[in-house]
Amino acid sequence: MQERAVEEKELFFKQWLRSPRSMGSVIPSSRALARAVAQETAWSPGRFVVELGGGTGAITRGLLEAGIAPDDLLVVELERHLYEYLRDTFPECRVVQGDATRLDEILERQGIRDVATVISGLPMVNMPKAFKKAVVEQAFRAVGDGGVVLQYSYSPVCPIPADELAVDARIARFVPWNVPPAFVWRYRRRRG
Numbered sequence: 001m002q003e004r005a006v007e008e009k010e011l012f013f014k015q016w017l018r019s020p021r022s023m024g025s026v027i028p029s030s031r032a033l034a035r036a037v038a039q040e041t042a043w044s045p046g047r048f049v050v051e052l053g054g055g056t057g058a059i060t061r062g063l064l065e066a067g068i069a070p071d072d073l074l075v076v077e078l079e080r081h082l083y084e085y086l087r088d089t090f091p092e093c094r095v096v097q098g099d100a101t102r103l104d105e106i107l108e109r110q111g112i113r114d115v116a117t118v119i120s121g122l123p124m125v126n127m128p129k130a131f132k133k134a135v136v137e138q139a140f141r142a143v144g145d146g147g148v149v150l151q152y153s154y155s156p157v158c159p160i161p162a163d164e165l166a167v168d169a170r171i172a173r174f175v176p177w178n179v180p181p182a183f184v185w186r187y188r189r190r191r192g
């Protein structure tokens with residue numbers, strides 16, 4: 001357990017040295033943040049939960065511990081080393097190497113049609129607007145009108161341009177036991 005945590009921190013940090021912008025953090029999320037994200041996740045058996053930016057699996061593990069069936073979990077990770085780690089660590093889940101801005105193509109290739117929640121751990125705050133827009137649009141296309149989109153972030157300022165994207169955003173949870181303290185943002189498509 002302890003060894004695994006150390007290995008994951010090292011892997012995460014090495015990837016941050018290679019690509020700080022796409023990592024957005026130097027260490028993985030805490031168990032407290034993973035639990036908070038899992039508590040906000042809508043899911044029922046047979047419906048998928050999609051996690052964008054799996055990293056070393058801190059949130060993935062929290063989702064599984066919360067009882068989400070591994071068969072119903074799709075984890076998308078851009079970076080090859082992290083993807084390989086996730087694939088080997090969570091063989092019971094679907095793990096794909098891919099770009100979250102192309103989620104529609106990934107879901108099509110996987111034959112996944114029914115998605116209850118999309119969870120993004122992508123570092124949004126310093127990303128270009130076009131990236132944020134693409135991620136949010138793809139996420140809402142995946143979950144449809146009634147679905148839930150979650151984003152965790154270290155910022156109390158909404159990490160996406162919610163008004164421009166016609167999305168209602170609210171802070172669902174604040175997690176002080178994370179480095180740095182984190183917010184779980186919950187989005188819904190604006191009606192009308």
Ligand SMILES: C[S@@+](CC[C@H](N)C(=O)[O-])C[C@H]1O[C@@H](n2cnc3c(N)ncnc32)[C@H](O)[C@@H]1O
Pocket residue numbers: 022023024025027028029052053054055056057058059076077078079082098099100101121122123
């Ligand atoms: C802040 S880390 C979160 C990692 C992990 N979920 C956690 O909470 O510890 C962001 C992750 O998003 C991945 N990522 C960045 N851009 C991505 C993209 N366009 N598509 C998929 N994953 C991406 C990074 O490689 C990194 O693993």
